[in-house]
Amino acid sequence: MDEFGVSSTFGTKQRWLRRCWTRFMNLPQFRNAPKCTENLTQSSNQIEVSDKKFIQEFIHRLNEKNIIRDNIYIMFMKKYTWKTLLPNTQTATKEIDIQKLQNDGLTIIFCTNATGSCKLSPFYFYEYETQEALKYFKSEEAISQILKTDILKHQQIFADWYNNHFIKSVIKHQQETNVSGKVLLLVKNCKEFILPKDTKQNDDFEMLFFPPNIKRIHALTQNIVEIIRHRFKKVSKDFCTSYDMNIYIKSICKSWANYVTPGYIKSSWEKFFNFSKSDSRTKENTTSTALV
Numbered sequence: 246m247d248e249f250g251v252s253s254t255f256g257t258k259q260r261w262l263r264r265c266w267t268r269f270m271n272l273p274q275f276r277n278a279p280k281c282t283e284n285l286t287q288s289s290n291q292i293e294v295s296d297k298k299f300i301q302e303f304i305h306r307l308n309e310k311n312i313i314r315d316n317i318y319i320m321f322m323k324k325y326t327w328k329t330l331l332p333n334t335q336t337a338t339k340e341i342d343i344q345k346l347q348n349d350g351l352t353i354i355f356c357t358n359a360t361g362s363c364k365l366s367p368f369y370f371y372e373y374e375t376q377e378a379l380k381y382f383k384s385e386e387a388i389s390q391i392l393k394t395d396i397l398k399h400q401q402i403f404a405d406w407y408n409n410h411f412i413k414s415v416i417k418h419q420q421e422t423n424v425s426g427k428v429l430l431l432v433k434n435c436k437e438f439i440l441p442k443d444t445k446q447n448d449d450f451e452m453l454f455f456p457p458n459i460k461r462i463h464a465l466t467q468n469i470v471e472i473i474r475h476r477f478k479k480v481s482k483d484f485c486t487s488y489d490m491n492i493y494i495k496s497i498c499k500s501w502a503n504y505v506t507p508g509y510i511k512s513s514w515e516k517f518f519n520f521s522k523s524d525s526r527t528k529e530n531t532t533s534t535a536l537v
Contacts, residue, residue: 299459300518303431306453312429314514315422317359318415319431321466324372326350329474330493332481348393349373349382351490353497354406355469356430359514361507363418367498368406371490384490399437404444412450431455431462461517468513473500 307317327346354368370389373379379390391398415428427449432438434454455462480496 295456296459296461299455300461303453303455306429310427310429310451312427313424314359315362315424316415316419316426316428317431317514318356318363318411318428319359319462319465320354320356320411321433321462322352322354323466323470324350324352325493325497330477330481330484332485349379351493352391355466355501356411357505357510358418359511359518361510362422363415364501364505364507364510365411365414367494367501368410369494369497370402382490383488386491388490388494396436400439400441403438404440407440408444412447415450427451429453433457465513465517469505469510472504472509473497476500476504 306312326348327350329350350372352370352372356365356368357363370391371382371384372391372393373382374393382390389402391402411430419425428451430450430452432452432454434456438454457463476496476499477493480492484492
């Protein structure tokens with residue numbers, strides 16, 4: 246017998262090793278490994294199917310309604326938490342307790358059409374978790390403040406943006422560029438973006454909700470967010486002096502206006518949605534064509 250109480254014969258050692266290996270593979274984390282891998286594969290496949298299904302529905306809607314590219318809009322929202330706005334080296338000061346503010350921040354609504362010819366001005370509000378944390382909020386100009394869990398208030402904010410900001414801006418753009426036709430707005434499918442039942446229906450405007458796992462849309466919006474975030478370094482020092490949210494609001498609006506160019510937006514749509522440069526879906530020609 247050796248020091249582990251096992252016979253030193255070769256056959257006995259083999260049987261002992263097999264028993265150890267069996268017990269090892271029967272541990273929960275290993276016993277469930279094939280099942281987990283299978284679930285991950287299924288989840289990935291489901292996302293891929295969901296992505297393709299939505300794109301097909303999107304293209305079908307464009308063809309069915311004869312919607313030109315100038316009338317395709319996407320709205321997306323980005324929240325800039327205090328952790329995002331403060332430099333990495335600064336987590337707390339005498340004035341700011343980052344632990345109380347980690348989920349609070351500035352929320353921006355961006356919207357543009359597929360050609361980049363109509364970029365709406367960013368729409369923003371401040372989102373907070375507790376009234377106590379709200380005492381850290383500073384702004385020289387009035388900014389709407391919304392409790393994070395108040396879904397009804399979020400829906401009211403979205404309805405205000407949709408009716409008084411989006412529709413009016415698009416109609417003005419159409420009049421200035423002599424464009425007509427139905428407008429399709431892509432919006433993320435979440436409860437904050439549900440319009441109240443008493444919202445007046447406009448037959449010239451339609452919304453198409455997309456699930457959060459659409460890779461093409463995520464890539465499109467994330468690239469735009471990165472362009473804007475890249476400019477934060479130039480204003481972070483000023484922000485840490487006063488903690489005035491308007492410093493970042495001005496920076497975001499400036500970056501959106503000057504650095505997210507119409508050419509970039511147009512080429513991004515062509516890349517992620519396979520819009521052909523020779524596609525007849527332009528404001529001059531509304532003939533339906535397959536886009537993917």
